[in-house]
Amino acid sequence: MNQLINLLALTALLSGCGTANKNKEDSPVSAERPNVVLIYADDLGYGDLGCYGAGHLTTHHIDALAAEGMRFTRAHASSATCTPSRYSLLTGEYAWRRPGRGIAPGDAALLIDTGITTLPSVFQEAGYATGVVGKWHLGLGPEGGPDWNGEIRPGPLEIGFNYSFLIPATGDRVPCVFVENHRVVGLEEGDPIQVNYKKKVGDWPTGKEHPELLKVHPSHGHNQTIVNGISRIGYMTGGKAALWTDENIADTLVKRAKEFISRNQDKPFFLFFSTHDIHVPRVPHERFAGKSGLGPRGDVILQLDWAVGELMQQLDRLGLAENTIVILTSDNGPVVDDGYQDQAVELLSTHQPSGWLRGGKYSAFEAGTRVPFIVRWPGKVNRGVSDALFSQVDLLESFAGLTGVKTDSLDAPDSFNMLDALLGKTKDGRPHVVEQAANGALSLVKGDWKYIEPHKGVKVMQKVNIETGAATEPQLYNLEEDPGEKENLAANHPEKVKELASLLQSVRAGENSR
Template structure:
C-alpha cells in the first residue's frame, strides 16, 4: 500500500487565521511522490547488464529496469559533464549559456540565483530538496571561490535545501567536501589555496619524474599537476589537509549523506539529486570493490555505482517509501576509456562494449556520446517494460514540475519539454520529436528530428584522438532507423534533407528556446 500524504487547504488557512498570522499557501495540496534522480558519470549505453553487458553484472540497477521502464532512446543533453548537469537543472541547453563548458577548479557559480531550476520548482511545490555528490557547476562569485569562507552562491541559492558536494571533479582540485556553504573539517590554521600555477618549486606534481615513480595510479595525459592521495590532478592546491578526502571513500560518503537526507525527510515529499562520481577518472573505487570484475578499475567502479543504487533502494524499502518514490536513473554523458590515467580500461576491456552498438562516446556528438542508460522506476505506478520514446535529461525540470502540480513560469526552462507521460509509461504518451545534442560547447552541435540526424562541426577536418573522433566533412547526415551506428554518411546523397535539418538547427540556435510555449506560461 502506498504511503500517501494529505494536506487540507481549508484547514491550513483556518488554523493560520485563528493564530493571527498571515496564512502561507500550502505548497503540497495533493499526494505527491518522492523523487530521486541518480546521475552516473561517464556511463555508456552498453555498460550495464540490463543494457546487454556480459562482462559484468549490475543487479541493483537491473532490478530498477526489471521493475520499471527501460528506455532504448534515453539521452543526456551533452557528451560532457558540466553542460549536461547545467541543462538538467535549468532546462536550458548549455550552449546558450556563456562559459558552460567543462568547469575549471576555480569556477564560480554557473547558475545564478534567481534562475528557475528543477530544485526550485519542486521546492515551491513543497518538496525538501537535496543534492549529494559531484557538483562541477562552480561555487561562489567573483574571480574565484572563497574556499576558506562562505561558498555562496551555490546549490542553496538555486532551490536546494541541503548539499554535500565534491565541488569540482575527482580529477580536479581541490579534493575536499563542501557541505552547504563551507568546506568540511577545514582548519583555519591550515587555509586552502587553489590556483593555476605551481605555488612553489617543491610542490609535489605528477610531472616530476621522481614523484611519478611513487604514484599509485599513473597518468597518461594531463592530470600531472598536484598530487593528492598518490594520484596526479588537474590544477594546484595547498592546505586543507584535514579536509581532504580519499578517492576510495567517496561513494561511501555519498551513500551515508543520502541515507541521512532520506531518513530526515521521510515524512515529507523530498527530491534528492544523487550525483555519483562513478565512473569518472581517476577510477579508484573502495578496496572492497577493487578486483571484483575482470575489466579493471573501470569495471569495478561500475560495480560500486550499482552498490550505491542498491543502498538507496534498500533505504526506501526499510522506511516503507519505495512505492511512493519515483527513481530516475541516467548518466551525464557516454563512456570514455583512457581519459588521462593508466588504469587498465583499454587493456582489460575484453569483449565489453561501453557504447553498445553506438558510435563515439564522451566528447562526441555521435549517439554514443549522449544516448545512455535511462530508467524510470515507481512500483505500482510505472508498469515494467521497455520504451522507444525519446526522452532527455533536459526534460526533467518540466516533467517533474508537472508531476508536482507546478506550472513553468514564463521564460523558465526554455528547452525542457513535458514528457512526464512517457517517463511514466502511459499509453499513447509522446516523447520528444526532436533533440539537440552538444559536446563540451558550441559551435559543434547535432540535431535529431525523428529518425534523421545532422551533425554540424566547426570545421571539415577529420579527427582521431584517444577520447574523440569525427569523420571528414563539416556536416554529416544519418538515418538512425536504418543506420543506428552512424556509419553511412548521407550528407552528399541527401542534400535537401541536409539543408532542411541545418535550417532547423540554426532556428533553434537563434531562437533562444525550443519549447513552443516558453513565453506563454
C-alpha cells in the same frame, strides 16, 4: 488576456504533451506527492549495464530497477561532456545558449543564475525538501571563484537546494575536499587551502616532479598536485585534515544520501544523487577492486551498482519505495582512457561501453549523449522499454507538470513537459533533440533522422581514442536503419539535410525551442 491564452495554446501545441503551466489541483497525480531520487552517474555508457546488453558486467541492482520500471532506449544528456549536461538538467536550458558553460575548472564561480527557475526550485515551490549529494562541477561562489576558507556562496543552496554535500568539481581536479552547504568539511583553522590553476602554490609535490610518489600514474595531463598518491589537474596546498581518500568517496556519498532520505522521510523530498565512480581517477573501494575482471573501470561500475542498491534498500527500510520515483541516468557517454594508466584499455576484453553506438564522451556521434535512462515508480510507471525521444533537459517541465507548479513562459526555454512519456503512458517523444559535442558542434535528431552540422577539427581525439564526429561536410544518418551511424546519407537526401539544418538554425537563433 487573449495574447496570454494564445501563447499558452501555442506552447501546448509545440510541446506535443501539454503545458506545465497548471494549477496544482489540475495535476492528476500531484496529490500523491511522490518522492524523487535522481541518480546521476558519471561517464556511464549506453553499453555498460546488463539491462542494456553488457555481457561482461553483472549490475544486479540497476537491472532490477529496469525490470521494475521503464528502460528508455533514446534518452539523451544534452551534451557529450559533464558541466553542460548538468547545467541543462538543472535549468531546462541548453548550455550552448550561455557562453562559459563548457567544462568548468575546479575554481569556477557558480554557473547558474540564482534568479532563474531550476529543477530543485520547482520541487521547493511544491513543498519538497531538496538535497544534492555528490559531484557538482557547476562552479561555486561569486565571480572570481570560491573562498575555500570561508563561506562558499552562492552555490546549490542559492538555486533551490535545502542541503548539499559536494565534490566541488571532479575527482581529478583540486581542491580534493568535500563542501557541505557553505563550508569545506573538516577544514582546520591555521591550515588554509590555496588553489591555483595557472601556477604552483605551496610546496606539495606534483606528479610531474615526483612520479615515484604516485600509486596511479597519468597517461596524459593530470600531473600536477599529488593528493592520496594521485596527481590531479591544478595546484593546491593546505587543508590536510579535509582531504578525501578516493577509495572511500562512494561510501561517504552513499552515507550522506541515506541520511538525507532518513531526515526527510516524513515529507516529500527530491534527492539529486550525483555519483563519481566511473569518472577518473578510478580508485574503487577494496570491496570492489579486482571483482569485475575489466580493471578499475569495470570495478567502479560494480561500485555504482552497489550504491544504487544501498539507496533502494534505504527506501525499502523506511517504507518509501512505493511512493518514490527513482531515475537513473548519466551525464554523457563513456570514455576508457581519460588521463590515467588504470588498465581500462588493456582489460576491456570484448566489453563495449558504447554498445552498438558510435563515438563516446566528447563526440557528436550518438554514444556521446545517448545514455542509459531508467524510471521506476511502482504502480505508476508502466514496466517495459520505451523508444520515446527524451532529453534530460525535459525533467524540469515534466516535474513541474507532475507537482502542478506554474512556470513562467521564459523559464526552462528548452524543456518540454514529457511526463506521459516519463511515466510510460505514451511512447511519443519530444519533437526533436539537440546534442552538443565537446568541440561545440551541434547535432539535431528528429524522428529517425540525425543531422550533424559541418565542423572543422580533428576527427579523432587521439588521447582518448574517440571519434569526434567532426567533418567539413554535413552528415545525415537514419538511426532506425543505421544506429551505428556508419553510412552518411547527406548526398542522397539533400532535402532532409536542408530541413534539419534549417530547424537547427531556428532553434539556435531563437530564445527557446518550445
